[in-house]
Amino acid sequence: MAVVEPAPSFSLGPEIDQAEAKAGGRGRGRWRNNLGTWIPAGLILFVLVACFLGPTLLSLPSPVGGNILESNQPALSPGHILGTDPNGNDILSRLLNGGRSSLWIAVAVNLIGLAIGGTLGALSGYVGGIADTIIMRLLDVLIAFPSLVLTLAVAQALGPSMTNTIFALAFFSIPAFARVARSAVLRLREMPFMAAAQLSGTTARRMLFKHLAPNIAPQLITFGMLGMGIVIIIEGALSFLGLGIPDPAPSWGNMVATGQLSLSATPMLVVWPSVALLVTVLAFNLLGENLRARWSGR
Amino acid sequence: MTATATTPRVPADSRGPRASRVGRVTGSPVLRLVVKRLLMAIPIMLGVTVLTFWVLSLIPGNAAQQLLGPEATPEDIALLEQQLGLDKPGVVRYLEWLQGAVTGDLGQSIVSRQPVSEILSQRLPVTGEIVLLAFVVSLVLAIPVALLAAHKPDGVMDRISMVVSTLGLSVANYVLALLLVLVFAVTLGWLPAIGFVPLEDGLWPNLRSMILPSAAIGLPLFCFYTRFLRGDLVDQMQQEEYVTTARAKGVGSWSVLIKHAFRNSSFGLITIVGLNLGALIGGTVIIEQIFALPGIGQMLLQAINTRDFVVVQAAVVIFALVAVLANLIVDLLYAVLDPRIRYGSS
Amino acid sequence: MSKRTATYASGDSGVSEGVIDPVSLGKPSRASAAQPGEPLLVVEDLRVQFTRGGRKINAVNGLSYELTPGSMMAIIGESGSGKSVSSRALMGLLPPTAKITGSVRFEGRELIGMPERDMRALRGGDIAMVFQDPARSLNPTMKIGAQITEAVKLHSDLDKKGAHARAVELLKLVRLPAAERRFHEYPHQLSGGMRQRVMIAIALAGEPRLLIADEATTALDVTTQAQIMELLVELQQRLGMAVIMISHDLGLAASYAQDVVVMYAGRAVEHAPTGTLFANVRMPYTHALLGAIPALDREPHSLFEVTPGQPPDLSALPKGCPFRPRCPNATDKCLDDPPLTEHEPEHWWACWHPVGSGLGNDPGPRAGTGPLDPAVAADDPGLADGPDEAAGPGRHHTPNGEQR
């Protein structure tokens, strides 16, 4: 398999992307063992199961429409392991249901980015020439656009809802994936086996699907893992600002935001969703870094 | 790997002096570089402003409606729209705005009728101070930590810095901000939870109001710089032959790290810092909201809520301009610092 | 312990018995512990093992050789035979993942396990090294003058001005054109050959008694290659330092070196004065190397071609002689490790059935063609008409006759 370098960064999360690229660089084997992959993968699985099956399995109360008389119950009170919020809703239920929307949004945004951005970038890099220039300039504009501003505007324009949040966030994931795919293709084009395939008269279709796609897939998937973390954070930010998942439906972001209002009285309202955010993002980052280290073949 | 006993004899010249590293801006003098970069920035800035106008035009409702409130009659609204120039087609409004913008006139707020330049002069210093504090402190701390970590890869310092930076890169800044408030303002009571004290009221009160917001932005940044620099330094130390040359000369391990490896790593660091600055200023929006700081980010949120598109447009221009300028400065720094570019490469 | 002054004068004036005087380490005047007639460097059973991804890679497996002061010795062997690793091991330049055992004595001082502080004074002081790729070996962000001055300062008490003067002097010594001007230039502004001259100047800064040139000319074109080799030979004689030249290039070794060590799978398999070796090859591997020179190629600096078979897997070496899987002479006897023995005066080899012994499966001199066929080598006048001559002063401008 072609040895591929860590992907370049993009404006959404250059921090993570580039730092991981370097930290995952040659010469170290610490994260490369199996444990380094399986622990974060297991953690992600746990979060997924908890969020999607947890509410049913534990027969938790509904995350909304709680009884105001049961508000602000402490943790470990009967029927409410983590207690209730000021509206009398079960915190654990809100946490898990909120996580469900965060994860849905993250998956959807990354899949859209992968499908549209990945294809666009790969084609752009493969075809080259004027088409490449135009596509990349357009993406440059999107990237230079202050990320949060764009999402804010889109969310405002379309009103807060899950679908619109996905739509707004796709604005970044598309150029980001496009950049990664393009640079991967550009690097691949330099590889001897590509020239060989081309010389032997391989059709463009076959070229794209047989030679390019499998070789850039690892990079895109790795990037998608880091992207999951980034999207979860940004979705949280939007919900925090009241522009993502609309109240009273729960999301980690709006749970943090409402908790902030009574930070000194009931700090746990902020702590629980914060921990959930941190653990989930951390798991995706660790997994992404690991896959990168593995697939870069060092 | 077929040949066993042969190494292809590659003439030195055909290899080139590490073409990939040198190839950034080969041979172009500094001035040409600046002009080229500025020319490239123009279409990007145009694109960004057009996009903003377009996106804003999609938002339902306009400033006239927002100003007059839900009880206003359609006639009142139409009249105010006319007064504010909101009845003209979007293209015309954009061109008018652009005409003003290129001459440095960003218009006046639709809502408060204050000139945008005046608003900016109040708001920019606040945001600038947070960003600058976060940026400088994180960089100043990151460099020694990264050097310590890279001196002994997998040593104690390295492991600690790795764990801290992994955590720091996974925490959302709004979460961090609230946790900082919870600990340092609510529990310990050392620092104010919210609010801004201007510099005129004294340096220390001003700094006190800035510490938590700057930390919320700076801590992840510190992790990021540390991690990047540590990785690059280790790469240099382990893979670059000039490091072996230095060691073969008898240079001590700290000198090799600082005088040789860091010198080369600093170029990568500069690039990252520049790329990051754009994202950094965007990140202030939510922090200013949490800490109730009267900066550009808060202005932007208010302006979006009141459909004050002239002000929104100004904020977007500022943000994009910072990103573009940061990249330009990086390229310039490169050109000034990196001898391979300064002298053009052979 | 006699103090040596900061000149390149006699290196053999010492009289003491290899006692280390830590006080003198790293000073401009250094102790020379070597007795006249004693080897400068004695490598004994050197072993280097890397661990990578759970696999153990035995890069060097019991390497032994001796080096005469002031002489030029070549180490040859195919890629991966451990030439670079072994020479870096003796300078302590290997990454911490390397496990090094055995003994390397330089002027009587044991280098393996030497504290880093002492080792540092030695590096670039007594022992210096020049690397293969001059484009990568110099720090791209430092002026070459600064890079040389740094080395000068580390190994002398000279002040800034003195170090500068010395650095320029060194650049002149390696005959870098326009030394004063080049002093303020960056590596990328120099050609490959000039960069390698700078590397040599850096190496000379500490007035070393041993210079290791690890394929110092491989990355250069043929003309430059010859110039750099001439320079090395000239410096070796003028400064009385010993040189180990590591190379793939048999012709190059034959032209310039007085002794040749042939390495295979991390050990020395044959070691002899150049003339003896080429006149009387005994080790089948060396023989294969020589046979692999294309007959029609009269170029003196030929690379050797493919030797049949695969180079050994360093993480799973065969039992006994490592060359066994590829060796035409191999027998069951070869399942025992052949020791490196001085079978003939000054001629060492490690083989149970050397070429020409008629033992094993060796049919002796054979007719026909093929890479292992001595007749091919005989066709090459450069080697067959007198391998002695190949190394002698006549043919390849080798200046070492008067050295011995």
Ligand SMILES: Nc1ncnc2c1ncn2[C@@H]1O[C@H](COP(=O)(O)OP(=O)(O)OP(=O)(O)O)[C@@H](O)[C@H]1O
């Ligand atoms: N840091 C390292 N970690 C693991 N293995 C290494 C390391 N450095 C070298 N090796 C291995 O040691 C073996 C010997 O390498 P060495 O560089 O000494 O060969 P060489 O004889 O110099 O070859 P060449 O002619 O290609 O320079 C090789 O198989 C190489 O892969």
Ligand code: SF4
């Ligand atoms: S004859 Fe035996 S000992 Fe000699 S090289 Fe061949 S295998 Fe090794």
Ligand SMILES: [Mg+2]
């Ligand atoms: Mg080598």
